[in-house]
Amino acid sequence: MRFSEANHGANAGLGVARDFLEPVKQQFPAMSYADLWILASYAAIEFMGGPDIPFTAGRKDATDDSACPPEHMLPDGHFHKGSGDDDYDHPGPGTAAYVRWVFNKMGFNDREMVCLIGAHALGRCHTNASGYDGPWTRAPETFSNEYFKLMLEDTWTVRSWGGPVQYENSKSGADLMMLPADIVLVEDPAFKAICEEYAADYDLFAKEFAVNFKKLTELGFTEWGLKWCARAPTRHAVACISLPDFVSLAAAVIAVCSALSPLSKACRLTLMILVCLRRYETTAAKAGIVAAVGAVGYAATKK
Protein backbone atom coordinates (compact mmCIF):
# COMPACT_ATOMS: atom_id res chain seq x y z
CA MET A 1 0.00 0.00 0.00
CA ARG A 2 3.00 2.27 -0.51
CA PHE A 3 2.34 2.32 -4.27
CA SER A 4 -0.76 2.79 -6.48
CA GLU A 5 -2.88 0.64 -4.13
CA ALA A 6 -2.78 3.51 -1.64
CA ASN A 7 -5.04 5.47 -4.02
CA HIS A 8 -7.65 2.73 -4.46
CA GLY A 9 -11.05 4.01 -3.34
CA ALA A 10 -11.48 1.21 -0.77
CA ASN A 11 -8.27 2.35 0.94
CA ALA A 12 -9.32 6.01 1.26
CA GLY A 13 -8.44 7.39 4.67
CA LEU A 14 -5.82 4.76 5.50
CA GLY A 15 -3.05 7.31 4.93
CA VAL A 16 -3.79 8.56 8.44
CA ALA A 17 -2.84 5.17 9.92
CA ARG A 18 0.18 4.79 7.66
CA ASP A 19 1.47 8.24 8.63
CA PHE A 20 0.89 7.44 12.29
CA LEU A 21 3.10 4.36 12.06
CA GLU A 22 5.85 5.88 9.92
CA PRO A 23 7.96 7.06 12.91
CA VAL A 24 7.82 3.51 14.32
CA LYS A 25 9.10 2.17 10.99
CA GLN A 26 11.92 4.72 11.03
CA GLN A 27 12.83 3.62 14.54
CA PHE A 28 12.76 -0.11 13.72
CA PRO A 29 13.76 -0.44 10.06
CA ALA A 30 14.39 -4.19 10.40
CA MET A 31 10.65 -4.74 10.44
CA SER A 32 8.87 -4.57 7.07
CA TYR A 33 6.00 -2.15 6.56
CA ALA A 34 3.72 -5.14 6.02
CA ASP A 35 4.69 -6.71 9.35
CA LEU A 36 4.45 -3.39 11.17
CA TRP A 37 0.97 -2.56 9.88
CA ILE A 38 -0.37 -6.01 10.70
CA LEU A 39 1.26 -6.05 14.12
CA ALA A 40 -0.22 -2.61 14.81
CA SER A 41 -3.69 -3.88 13.84
CA TYR A 42 -3.35 -6.82 16.27
CA ALA A 43 -2.13 -4.48 19.01
CA ALA A 44 -5.04 -2.09 18.33
CA ILE A 45 -7.59 -4.91 18.51
CA GLU A 46 -6.12 -6.11 21.79
CA PHE A 47 -5.91 -2.56 23.16
CA MET A 48 -9.61 -2.06 22.36
CA GLY A 49 -10.50 -5.10 24.47
CA GLY A 50 -10.52 -7.67 21.68
CA PRO A 51 -8.76 -11.03 21.43
CA ASP A 52 -4.98 -11.41 21.54
CA ILE A 53 -3.97 -12.58 18.07
CA PRO A 54 -0.64 -14.43 17.84
CA PHE A 55 1.63 -12.51 15.48
CA THR A 56 3.84 -14.13 12.87
CA ALA A 57 6.62 -11.94 11.48
CA GLY A 58 8.43 -12.20 8.17
CA ARG A 59 6.31 -10.46 5.50
CA LYS A 60 8.49 -9.01 2.76
CA ASP A 61 7.68 -5.59 1.34
CA ALA A 62 7.15 -5.16 -2.38
CA THR A 63 9.72 -2.90 -4.00
CA ASP A 64 7.56 -1.39 -6.74
CA ASP A 65 4.07 -1.04 -8.12
CA SER A 66 4.10 -4.33 -10.06
CA ALA A 67 2.94 -6.29 -7.00
CA CYS A 68 -0.22 -4.18 -6.56
CA PRO A 69 -3.54 -5.88 -7.34
CA PRO A 70 -5.97 -4.19 -9.75
CA GLU A 71 -8.54 -1.88 -8.19
CA HIS A 72 -12.03 -3.07 -7.10
CA MET A 73 -10.81 -6.33 -5.57
CA LEU A 74 -11.38 -4.92 -2.07
CA PRO A 75 -14.88 -4.29 -0.70
CA ASP A 76 -16.40 -1.20 -2.25
CA GLY A 77 -19.11 0.56 -0.30
CA HIS A 78 -20.79 2.31 -3.21
CA PHE A 79 -24.26 1.31 -4.14
CA HIS A 80 -26.19 2.71 -7.05
CA LYS A 81 -29.85 1.99 -6.56
CA GLY A 82 -31.68 0.85 -9.65
CA SER A 83 -28.47 0.39 -11.63
CA GLY A 84 -28.41 -3.39 -11.29
CA ASP A 85 -26.23 -3.32 -8.19
CA ASP A 86 -29.16 -4.70 -6.23
CA ASP A 87 -29.61 -7.61 -8.62
CA TYR A 88 -28.23 -10.85 -7.16
CA ASP A 89 -27.41 -12.20 -10.62
CA HIS A 90 -25.10 -9.26 -11.29
CA PRO A 91 -23.46 -8.66 -7.96
CA GLY A 92 -22.74 -5.01 -7.30
CA PRO A 93 -21.72 -3.41 -4.02
CA GLY A 94 -24.55 -3.65 -1.53
CA THR A 95 -25.70 -7.18 -2.37
CA ALA A 96 -25.12 -10.47 -0.55
CA ALA A 97 -23.73 -11.88 -3.81
CA TYR A 98 -21.17 -9.07 -3.92
CA VAL A 99 -20.07 -9.67 -0.32
CA ARG A 100 -19.64 -13.38 -1.15
CA TRP A 101 -17.72 -12.50 -4.33
CA VAL A 102 -15.29 -10.31 -2.38
CA PHE A 103 -14.57 -12.87 0.32
CA ASN A 104 -14.93 -16.19 -1.54
CA LYS A 105 -12.04 -15.28 -3.82
CA MET A 106 -9.86 -14.94 -0.72
CA GLY A 107 -11.01 -18.33 0.58
CA PHE A 108 -13.54 -17.21 3.19
CA ASN A 109 -16.89 -18.92 3.68
CA ASP A 110 -20.14 -17.28 4.85
CA ARG A 111 -19.38 -17.68 8.53
CA GLU A 112 -15.87 -16.26 8.23
CA MET A 113 -16.94 -13.24 6.17
CA VAL A 114 -19.79 -12.32 8.52
CA CYS A 115 -17.38 -12.61 11.43
CA LEU A 116 -14.80 -10.34 9.78
CA ILE A 117 -17.34 -7.67 8.89
CA GLY A 118 -18.15 -7.62 12.62
CA ALA A 119 -15.03 -5.38 12.76
CA HIS A 120 -17.47 -2.61 11.90
CA ALA A 121 -18.17 -2.45 15.63
CA LEU A 122 -15.03 -0.29 15.48
CA GLY A 123 -14.38 3.10 13.95
CA ARG A 124 -16.65 5.05 11.66
CA CYS A 125 -17.24 6.26 8.12
CA HIS A 126 -15.88 9.62 7.07
CA THR A 127 -17.44 11.87 4.43
CA ASN A 128 -13.95 12.94 3.34
CA ALA A 129 -12.84 9.31 2.81
CA SER A 130 -15.59 6.95 1.61
CA GLY A 131 -18.34 9.60 1.47
CA TYR A 132 -20.41 7.67 4.04
CA ASP A 133 -21.03 9.21 7.44
CA GLY A 134 -21.08 8.00 11.03
CA PRO A 135 -20.23 5.12 13.37
CA TRP A 136 -21.85 1.67 13.47
CA THR A 137 -21.92 1.46 17.25
CA ARG A 138 -21.94 3.80 20.27
CA ALA A 139 -18.58 2.47 21.51
CA PRO A 140 -16.48 2.60 18.34
CA GLU A 141 -13.23 2.26 20.27
CA THR A 142 -14.26 -0.95 22.02
CA PHE A 143 -14.07 -4.36 20.36
CA SER A 144 -17.52 -5.91 20.85
CA ASN A 145 -20.40 -7.80 19.23
CA GLU A 146 -22.56 -4.64 19.40
CA TYR A 147 -22.58 -4.43 15.61
CA PHE A 148 -24.53 -7.69 15.39
CA LYS A 149 -26.83 -6.78 18.30
CA LEU A 150 -27.72 -3.38 16.86
CA MET A 151 -28.15 -4.78 13.39
CA LEU A 152 -30.74 -7.29 14.65
CA GLU A 153 -32.43 -5.27 17.38
CA ASP A 154 -32.88 -1.86 15.76
CA THR A 155 -34.89 -0.85 12.72
CA TRP A 156 -32.77 0.28 9.80
CA THR A 157 -34.16 2.71 7.23
CA VAL A 158 -32.57 4.56 4.34
CA ARG A 159 -31.22 7.92 5.56
CA SER A 160 -32.52 10.94 3.74
CA TRP A 161 -29.45 13.05 2.98
CA GLY A 162 -27.26 14.28 0.14
CA GLY A 163 -24.68 11.47 0.40
CA PRO A 164 -24.56 7.87 -0.84
CA VAL A 165 -27.26 5.36 0.16
CA GLN A 166 -26.81 4.40 3.80
CA TYR A 167 -29.11 3.31 6.61
CA GLU A 168 -29.88 4.84 10.01
CA ASN A 169 -31.30 3.38 13.23
CA SER A 170 -34.82 4.74 13.23
CA LYS A 171 -35.90 2.98 16.47
CA SER A 172 -33.23 4.37 18.81
CA GLY A 173 -32.23 7.84 17.64
CA ALA A 174 -30.72 7.98 14.14
CA ASP A 175 -27.23 8.38 15.61
CA LEU A 176 -25.72 5.28 13.95
CA MET A 177 -25.29 3.97 10.43
CA MET A 178 -25.12 0.83 8.32
CA LEU A 179 -23.79 0.47 4.80
CA PRO A 180 -25.82 -1.40 2.17
CA ALA A 181 -23.15 -4.14 2.47
CA ASP A 182 -23.88 -4.34 6.23
CA ILE A 183 -27.64 -4.55 5.81
CA VAL A 184 -27.40 -7.58 3.53
CA LEU A 185 -26.09 -9.50 6.53
CA VAL A 186 -29.60 -9.50 7.98
CA GLU A 187 -31.45 -9.65 4.66
CA ASP A 188 -29.76 -12.86 3.53
CA PRO A 189 -31.12 -15.79 5.63
CA ALA A 190 -27.80 -17.69 5.79
CA PHE A 191 -25.89 -14.55 6.85
CA LYS A 192 -28.60 -13.61 9.35
CA ALA A 193 -28.42 -16.93 11.20
CA ILE A 194 -24.68 -16.34 11.74
CA CYS A 195 -25.30 -12.75 12.92
CA GLU A 196 -27.73 -14.15 15.49
CA GLU A 197 -25.08 -16.52 16.87
CA TYR A 198 -22.52 -13.74 17.23
CA ALA A 199 -25.06 -11.32 18.74
CA ALA A 200 -25.88 -13.92 21.40
CA ASP A 201 -22.31 -14.90 22.28
CA TYR A 202 -19.45 -12.36 22.49
CA ASP A 203 -16.85 -15.00 23.39
CA LEU A 204 -17.71 -17.05 20.31
CA PHE A 205 -17.39 -13.96 18.11
CA ALA A 206 -14.07 -12.87 19.64
CA LYS A 207 -12.58 -16.36 19.37
CA GLU A 208 -13.58 -16.82 15.74
CA PHE A 209 -12.61 -13.25 14.84
CA ALA A 210 -9.06 -13.87 16.07
CA VAL A 211 -8.73 -16.94 13.82
CA ASN A 212 -10.32 -15.28 10.79
CA PHE A 213 -8.39 -12.02 11.11
CA LYS A 214 -5.12 -13.94 11.42
CA LYS A 215 -6.09 -15.85 8.29
CA LEU A 216 -6.95 -12.60 6.44
CA THR A 217 -3.66 -11.01 7.43
CA GLU A 218 -1.58 -14.05 6.46
CA LEU A 219 -3.05 -14.62 2.99
CA GLY A 220 -0.21 -15.20 0.55
CA PHE A 221 2.31 -15.16 3.39
CA THR A 222 2.36 -18.22 5.64
CA GLU A 223 1.69 -21.66 4.30
CA TRP A 224 -1.26 -21.50 6.64
CA GLY A 225 -2.49 -18.45 4.79
CA LEU A 226 -1.65 -19.85 1.40
CA LYS A 227 -3.71 -22.94 2.00
CA TRP A 228 -6.64 -20.92 3.29
CA CYS A 229 -6.92 -23.34 6.13
CA ALA A 230 -7.69 -21.94 9.54
CA ARG A 231 -6.74 -24.99 11.53
CA ALA A 232 -3.68 -26.48 9.81
CA PRO A 233 -0.48 -26.40 11.88
CA THR A 234 1.26 -23.07 11.41
CA ARG A 235 4.59 -23.07 9.56
CA HIS A 236 6.07 -19.66 9.53
CA ALA A 237 7.39 -17.80 6.53
CA VAL A 238 9.90 -16.29 8.91
CA ALA A 239 11.61 -19.66 8.59
CA CYS A 240 12.94 -18.50 5.22
CA ILE A 241 15.16 -15.75 6.56
CA SER A 242 18.71 -16.05 7.83
CA LEU A 243 19.58 -16.32 11.50
CA PRO A 244 21.13 -12.82 11.83
CA ASP A 245 18.17 -11.28 9.99
CA PHE A 246 15.84 -13.21 12.23
CA VAL A 247 17.55 -11.96 15.38
CA SER A 248 17.26 -8.32 14.30
CA LEU A 249 13.67 -8.91 13.21
CA ALA A 250 12.86 -10.56 16.54
CA ALA A 251 14.39 -7.60 18.33
CA ALA A 252 12.30 -5.19 16.28
CA VAL A 253 9.09 -7.18 16.81
CA ILE A 254 9.58 -7.26 20.54
CA ALA A 255 10.53 -3.60 20.71
CA VAL A 256 7.51 -2.57 18.66
CA CYS A 257 5.24 -4.82 20.74
CA SER A 258 6.64 -3.22 23.82
CA ALA A 259 5.92 0.25 22.45
CA LEU A 260 2.44 -0.55 21.15
CA SER A 261 1.02 -3.09 23.54
CA PRO A 262 2.76 -3.38 26.91
CA LEU A 263 0.19 -5.80 28.29
CA SER A 264 1.16 -8.72 26.13
CA LYS A 265 4.93 -8.52 26.02
CA ALA A 266 5.42 -11.81 27.82
CA CYS A 267 2.97 -13.65 25.55
CA ARG A 268 4.58 -12.33 22.42
CA LEU A 269 8.05 -13.12 23.70
CA THR A 270 6.99 -16.69 24.37
CA LEU A 271 5.50 -16.92 20.91
CA MET A 272 8.66 -15.61 19.33
CA ILE A 273 10.74 -18.21 21.14
CA LEU A 274 8.35 -20.95 20.06
CA VAL A 275 8.60 -19.82 16.46
CA CYS A 276 12.37 -20.04 16.70
CA LEU A 277 12.27 -23.48 18.25
CA ARG A 278 10.09 -24.74 15.45
CA ARG A 279 12.49 -23.38 12.87
CA TYR A 280 15.98 -24.17 14.05
CA GLU A 281 16.65 -27.85 14.32
CA THR A 282 20.06 -27.96 16.03
CA THR A 283 20.38 -27.59 19.77
CA ALA A 284 23.08 -24.91 19.45
CA ALA A 285 20.92 -22.81 17.11
CA LYS A 286 17.94 -23.23 19.42
CA ALA A 287 19.96 -22.25 22.46
CA GLY A 288 21.45 -19.26 20.66
CA ILE A 289 18.15 -17.92 19.43
CA VAL A 290 16.41 -18.42 22.76
CA ALA A 291 19.23 -16.53 24.47
CA ALA A 292 19.14 -13.71 21.90
CA VAL A 293 15.38 -13.34 21.95
CA GLY A 294 15.31 -13.68 25.72
CA ALA A 295 17.93 -10.95 26.16
CA VAL A 296 16.16 -8.55 23.84
CA GLY A 297 12.82 -9.33 25.44
CA TYR A 298 14.22 -8.85 28.91
CA ALA A 299 15.72 -5.52 27.88
CA ALA A 300 12.38 -4.48 26.36
CA THR A 301 10.42 -5.35 29.49
CA LYS A 302 12.83 -3.35 31.60
CA LYS A 303 12.21 -0.12 29.65
Ligand code: HEM
Ligand atom coordinates in the same frame (compact mmCIF):
# COMPACT_ATOMS: atom_id res chain seq x y z
C1 HEM B 1 -18.30 -6.09 2.47
C2 HEM B 1 -17.23 -5.79 3.16
C3 HEM B 1 -16.85 -4.40 3.60
C4 HEM B 1 -17.25 -3.18 3.12
C5 HEM B 1 -18.20 -2.88 1.96
C6 HEM B 1 -16.59 -2.17 3.94
C7 HEM B 1 -16.72 -0.81 3.76
C8 HEM B 1 -16.22 0.14 4.61
C9 HEM B 1 -16.39 1.57 4.46
C10 HEM B 1 -17.14 2.25 3.30
C11 HEM B 1 -15.78 2.16 5.51
C12 HEM B 1 -15.70 3.67 5.81
C13 HEM B 1 -14.33 4.23 5.46
C14 HEM B 1 -14.23 5.69 5.82
O1 HEM B 1 -15.09 6.47 5.35
O2 HEM B 1 -13.32 6.07 6.58
C15 HEM B 1 -15.24 1.13 6.35
C16 HEM B 1 -14.58 1.35 7.54
C17 HEM B 1 -14.05 0.37 8.32
N1 HEM B 1 -13.95 -0.97 8.02
FE1 HEM B 1 -14.92 -1.88 6.48
N2 HEM B 1 -15.82 -2.80 4.89
C18 HEM B 1 -15.94 -4.15 4.71
C19 HEM B 1 -15.29 -5.13 5.44
C20 HEM B 1 -14.43 -4.89 6.49
C21 HEM B 1 -13.61 -5.88 7.14
C22 HEM B 1 -13.52 -7.35 6.71
C23 HEM B 1 -12.94 -5.26 8.15
C24 HEM B 1 -11.94 -5.81 9.13
C25 HEM B 1 -11.73 -7.08 9.37
C26 HEM B 1 -13.37 -3.87 8.16
C27 HEM B 1 -12.97 -2.94 9.08
C28 HEM B 1 -13.30 -1.60 9.03
C29 HEM B 1 -12.98 -0.63 10.08
C30 HEM B 1 -12.29 -0.91 11.40
C31 HEM B 1 -13.45 0.63 9.63
C32 HEM B 1 -13.37 1.96 10.36
C33 HEM B 1 -12.21 2.78 9.87
C34 HEM B 1 -12.08 4.13 10.57
O3 HEM B 1 -12.66 4.35 11.63
O4 HEM B 1 -11.36 4.99 10.04
N3 HEM B 1 -14.25 -3.69 7.12
N4 HEM B 1 -15.50 -0.09 5.78
